[in-house]
Amino acid sequence: MYEKDGEKYFIVDSHSHFWDASRENWKPGREEFAKGWIDCFYGYHQLGPPETHWDYEKYLKVSEADFERDMFTEGHVDVAIFQSTYLKDWYTNGFNTAEQNAALLEKYPDRLIVNGRWDPREGDAGMKQLVEDHARYGLKGVKLYTAEWNEGSRGWKLTDPESYPFLEKCQELGIKNIHVHKGPTIWPLNKDAFDMADVDQVATDFTGLNFIVEHVGLPRVDDFCFMATQEPNVYAGLSVVIGGLMHARPKFFARAMGELMFWVGEDKMTFGGDYNIWVPKWQVEGFVDWQMPDDEAFTDYAKLTTATKKKILGLNAAKLYDIPVPEELRLPADAPGEPAAQEPPAQQLAGTTQ
Amino acid sequence: MTGSSSSGSGTVAAVRAALATVLDPELDEPITDLGFVHEVGLSPDGVAHVGLRLPTFFCAPNFAFLMVADAHEAVSAVPGVRAAVVSLEGHHASGEINGGVATGSGFVGTFAGEATAELGELRRQFLTKAALAGQDRVARPLVDAGSTPADLAAMTLGDVLPSPDLDRLRRRRLWLDLPADDGAPLLIRADGTGVPVEQVPLHLRRARLTRTGIELNGEYCKGLLAARYPRERSPA
Numbered sequence A: 001m002y003e004k005d006g007e008k009y010f011i012v013d014s015h016s017h018f019w020d021a022s023r024e025n026w027k028p029g030r031e032e033f034a035k036g037w038i039d040c041f042y043g044y045h046q047l048g049p050p051e052t053h054w055d056y057e058k059y060l061k062v063s064e065a066d067f068e069r070d071m072f073t074e075g076h077v078d079v080a081i082f083q084s085t086y087l088k089d090w091y092t093n094g095f096n097t098a099e100q101n102a103a104l105l106e107k108y109p110d111r112l113i114v115n116g117r118w119d120p121r122e123g124d125a126g127m128k129q130l131v132e133d134h135a136r137y138g139l140k141g142v143k144l145y146t147a148e149w150n151e152g153s154r155g156w157k158l159t160d161p162e163s164y165p166f167l168e169k170c171q172e173l174g175i176k177n178i179h180v181h182k183g184p185t186i187w188p189l190n191k192d193a194f195d196m197a198d199v200d201q202v203a204t205d206f207t208g209l210n211f212i213v214e215h216v217g218l219p220r221v222d223d224f225c226f227m228a229t230q231e232p233n234v235y236a237g238l239s240v241v242i243g244g245l246m247h248a249r250p251k252f253f254a255r256a257m258g259e260l261m262f263w264v265g266e267d268k269m270t271f272g273g274d275y276n277i278w279v280p281k282w283q284v285e286g287f288v289d290w291q292m293p294d295d296e297a298f299t300d301y302a303k304l305t306t307a308t309k310k311k312i313l314g315l316n317a318a319k320l321y322d323i324p325v326p327e328e329l330r331l332p333a334d335a336p337g338e339p340a341a342q343e344p345p346a347q348q349l350a351g352t353t354q
Numbered sequence B: 001m002t003g004s005s006s007s008g009s010g011t012v013a014a015v016r017a018a019l020a021t022v023l024d025p026e027l028d029e030p031i032t033d034l035g036f037v038h039e040v041g042l043s044p045d046g047v048a049h050v051g052l053r054l055p056t057f058f059c060a061p062n063f064a065f066l067m068v069a070d071a072h073e074a075v076s077a078v079p080g081v082r083a084a085v086v087s088l089e090g091h092h093a094s095g096e097i098n099g100g101v102a103t104g105s106g107f108v109g110t111f112a113g114e115a116t117a118e119l120g121e122l123r124r125q126f127l128t129k130a131a132l133a134g135q136d137r138v139a140r141p142l143v144d145a146g147s148t149p150a151d152l153a154a155m156t157l158g159d160v161l162p163s164p165d166l167d168r169l170r171r172r173r174l175w176l177d178l179p180a181d182d183g184a185p186l187l188i189r190a191d192g193t194g195v196p197v198e199q200v201p202l203h204l205r206r207a208r209l210t211r212t213g214i215e216l217n218g219e220y221c222k223g224l225l226a227a228r229y230p231r232e233r234s235p236a
Helices: A031-045 A056-060 A064-073 A098-105 A120-137 A161-173 A197-205 A221-230 A241-246 A250-263 A280-289 A306-320 B006-019 B061-076 B094-102 B106-110 B120-144 B149-154 B164-175 B197-228
Strands: A002-004 A007-009 A012-016 A079-082 A112-114 A141-145 A177-181 A210-214 A234-237 B037-042 B047-053 B083-089
Touching: A002 A280, A007 A280, A007 A306, A012 A306, A031 A056, A031 B197, A064 A098, A064 A280, A079 A098, A079 A306, A098 A112, A098 A120, A120 A161, A161 A197, A197 A210, A197 A221, A197 A234, A221 A234, A221 A250, A221 B197, A241 A250, A241 A280, A241 B197, A250 B197, A280 A306, B006 B037, B006 B047, B006 B061, B047 B061, B061 B083, B061 B094, B061 B106, B061 B120, B083 B094, B094 B106, B120 B149, B120 B164, B120 B197, B149 B197
Parallel strands: A012 A079, A079 A112, A141 A177, A177 A210, A210 A234, B047 B083
Antiparallel strands: A002 A007, B037 B047
16 A cells, blocks of 8 residues: 555556576576576666665575565565566576466465466367366466577467467456457567457457556557557556656656557556565556646646556456455545547647637 | 769768668658667778668567668669668667578568568658658648638648759659649648548648657657767767
């Protein structure tokens, strides 16, 4: 919980990790990729405020004590959702597996949620694993990494025929939150690797599932917004948006938030602090303090209300994951938020007031 | 490696100028402005060497390939350059891309089994975004100055005061075979037809969103490039 100016915020960090990128875990023969991957993350780390920067060795793998301090003691986080990223092609024991994450689960059963994963390329064995993981962790969500390499394959799509049985199983088991990371190097390479058409299609085919597009489809935020406007079960995961822009590129952060508020709406955005790319403390505090600038260039973007920030920082994700929210941290009457654009009224549109 | 004779340094300048015509197809900015050109050199026997580097090890290989191939083509065409060697450094597919471009293998030949088509369609898709974003760049100041949707729906490119943004928009339309002369409407849809007045506000919203997306992406890339190569002087 974070309190500022008499307002109390329930914080759900819906995109966090507890990874192992230590050198011992770099798969022999694949060191270049294992290092390349964590180096990318370390680049993103530099986009946070300088006083929050860590040295590279610490960044490779944090301890349980680090995690607890950074998230719960100092980071204001009430509940954190672990997203798994296996990458076993590059990391011997996986980069960030549900198993690794679950080690902390025993200690914080009420404050941690472990999301699973599946990969249609693993066929029957993968399906069996999903069912087992669900039984073991009570999964309510999965993180899908469609760009993940697997033997000779450089990735897959949600619309692949092999993917549908997994989506059906998720719907059947109540694993209703499908977090999708859109990343580089999807096969075939000649297509746009960040293309989101597959999310659009499955969101229509599986209305009982929620699709949370992490990093709002960056670098395709335009395609994401057009899709999210039309699909009621598509959500914007703000991971990397707040962490990567709010400090490093404040004007661009304002434009991104302005567009997301208009196209997606405050009821469909979820905060993700992306630990340990960054720690949540400065993100939560900075976002509560943040407001759309008053400059001329931002006049037709919506200002954020306290209720908007409460929803984005925790209440929206609490709803998706059925997380109980203490009475005093709820919104008064569950007031509906600023709706996103469907048929935007002309007077709302960019600077086209008469 | 840089040539010391006056004709050599003139050629090096021409190589740099040629590289300034190469765009990152995704970010719609010259690779020279983005800081992707790391080094430029010319050997005494007329071989131009260009070093490129990108913000991350995993930048999309398709766009990386296009930049290396475009740089190779632009530099090869410079008078005084006998041959061009373009090297992409620090990328997970550096070897394949550099080798593929050097041997003229095309994208499919370079990534046999992983790519099923050349990159023309991909390039076109992103140029289409750039041409929409460009409408925001040109129209936004007009909107701010009080132009109404009716004004904008009727406006042609010839009605707009000359500006670098207007030139940029015309070039992208020409590449796409979209109307780009003075009589062409300022606001057009992807198929080249004009935008009816009642659709102007939403069209402008989309144009601005598209521009925001491209520019956001560019800011990330610049930030990551600076984080990756922090202590070096500004690129060539």
